[in-house]
Amino acid sequence: MATLGVYIQVPFCASKCSFCNFSSRVERSTIYRDYSGAVERELECWPRLAAMRAIPAEILLLPVDSVYMGGGTPTLLGAEHLVGIGHALRERMRWGAEVEFTIEATPGSADADLLRALLGMGVNRLSIGAQTFDDVELRAVGRLHSASDTAALVRHARQAGFCNLSLDLIAGLPYQTRESFRHSLEQAVKLRPEHVSLYLFEADEKSRLGREVVHGGDRYHAGAVPGDDFMADAYEFGCEFLAGEGYVQYEISNFASPGFESRHNIKYWRLAPYLGLGAGAHSFDGARRWSNRADVLAYLRQLDAWGPPVEVCHVLSATEQVEEFFFLGLRQACGVDLNQARERWGAACLEPWEDKIAQLSREGFLIREGDHARLPPKAYLLSNEIFQEFVATPA
Numbered sequence: 474m475a476t477l478g479v480y481i482q483v484p485f486c487a488s489k490c491s492f493c494n495f496s497s498r499v500e501r502s503t504i505y506r507d508y509s510g511a512v513e514r515e516l517e518c519w520p521r522l523a524a525m526r527a528i529p530a531e532i533l534l535l536p537v538d539s540v541y542m543g544g545g546t547p548t549l550l551g552a553e554h555l556v557g558i559g560h561a562l563r564e565r566m567r568w569g570a571e572v573e574f575t576i577e578a579t580p581g582s583a584d585a586d587l588l589r590a591l592l593g594m595g596v597n598r599l600s601i602g603a604q605t606f607d608d609v610e611l612r613a614v615g616r617l618h619s620a621s622d623t624a625a626l627v628r629h630a631r632q633a634g635f636c637n638l639s640l641d642l643i644a645g646l647p648y649q650t651r652e653s654f655r656h657s658l659e660q661a662v663k664l665r666p667e668h669v670s671l672y673l674f675e676a677d678e679k680s681r682l683g684r685e686v687v688h689g690g691d692r693y694h695a696g697a698v699p700g701d702d703f704m705a706d707a708y709e710f711g712c713e714f715l716a717g718e719g720y721v722q723y724e725i726s727n728f729a730s731p732g733f734e735s736r737h738n739i740k741y742w743r744l745a746p747y748l749g750l751g752a753g754a755h756s757f758d759g760a761r762r763w764s765n766r767a768d769v770l771a772y773l774r775q776l777d778a779w780g781p782p783v784e785v786c787h788v789l790s791a792t793e794q795v796e797e798f799f800f801l802g803l804r805q806a807c808g809v810d811l812n813q814a815r816e817r818w819g820a821a822c823l824e825p826w827e828d829k830i831a832q833l834s835r836e837g838f839l840i841r842e843g844d845h846a847r848l849p850p851k852a853y854l855l856s857n858e859i860f861q862e863f864v865a866t867p868a
């Protein structure tokens with residue numbers, strides 16, 4: 474039976490990390506009340522607001538089995554506003570029997586009272602932005618917490634009763650060395666999180682550090698960013714290290730103790746429906762993708778006037794859906810089931826892809842076993858290049 478994921482975007486942070494390429498911003502806390510109220514209003518009026526943009530409301534009939542509050546730093550909203558959103562969710566959505574309810578938390582942003590309030594509103598998974606356990610690296614990228622704050626948050630979360638914790642780590646931060654990266658991994662697994670996400674710093678125009686790496690400068694420590702060889706070695710070392718500690722790599726950047734894979738994130742890779750609420754949130758109902766206004770004030774103005782916050786809506790053709798099936802599904806270690814594609818889009822939907830699949834398999838970039846196709850782990854570092862092969866259907 475189809476189920477629904479709900480994503481709630483909270484685009485506020487206490488400070489902006491130099492490596493961050495998300496659309497989060499530092500705002501006065503006085504905006505949190507208005508923003509939480511706007512999200513609740515969006516929930517309350519969703520069918521009517523969606524109809525104003527010709528988006529069918531059937532998605533709301535699906536039982537919710539995952540909620541993810543991300544950003545940003547959602548815990549900044551505080552217990553009162555978060556609990557308000559939690560209540561609105563339960564009131565307005567078809568709440569499933571077992572909901573994976575995740576909230577992202579930055580060390581230092583959630584005390585024991587808040588953790589208890591989160592548990593009370595049904596949150597059962599914390600995704601903690603540790604990033605590194607080296608205080609020099611943390612300071613260099615503008616994080617406001619120390620490694621010991623991360624350990625304290627994990628301790629408090631356990632004491633409060635959380636049984637499902639995820640830690641984020643990043644390879645490629647300024648001043649990171651092989652030794653310090655290994656130390657971060659060791660410290661992370663010592664805390665025994667059920668889930669670890671391991672990302673690589675992307676030196677692109679979307680972050681201040683990335684821009685400095687590309688264009689030069691010395692404000693954000695770009696000169697101390699390790700090179701490409703380090704990234705590749707760190708990623709491979711991290712994968713091996715985590716495997717040795719019993720974590721199963723189920724996606725290019727994600728590792729979990731068996732049974733603790735992120736139900737919510739799996740929806741993105743399997744083209745399952747999800748509803749996004751909040752400024753800049755994205756949604757997908759199986760056939761169309763839409764996104765809300767990313768500008769917080771524009772989002773607030775729309776909701777204030779009971780207007781639809783949706784800015785862009787695109788109905789995907791079957792061809793586009795098959796392309797997404799490949800470049801999202803192949804992120805998973807299990808890859809894609811070609812039979813599912815035939816069932817969903819018709820027997821002929823894969824014909825244009827047969828030559829490409831055969832070519833990538835010959836070149837060692839894809840493993841095809843019967844009706845399954847997946848990336849070999851040694852190709853994970855080249856995944857972006859491989860996915861490029863799937864963004865346009867061959868003529």
Ligand code: SF4
Pocket residue numbers: 485486487488489490493494495497544545546579602
């Ligand atoms: S706390 Fe997270 S979302 Fe906020 S700036 Fe840092 S990395 Fe980005």
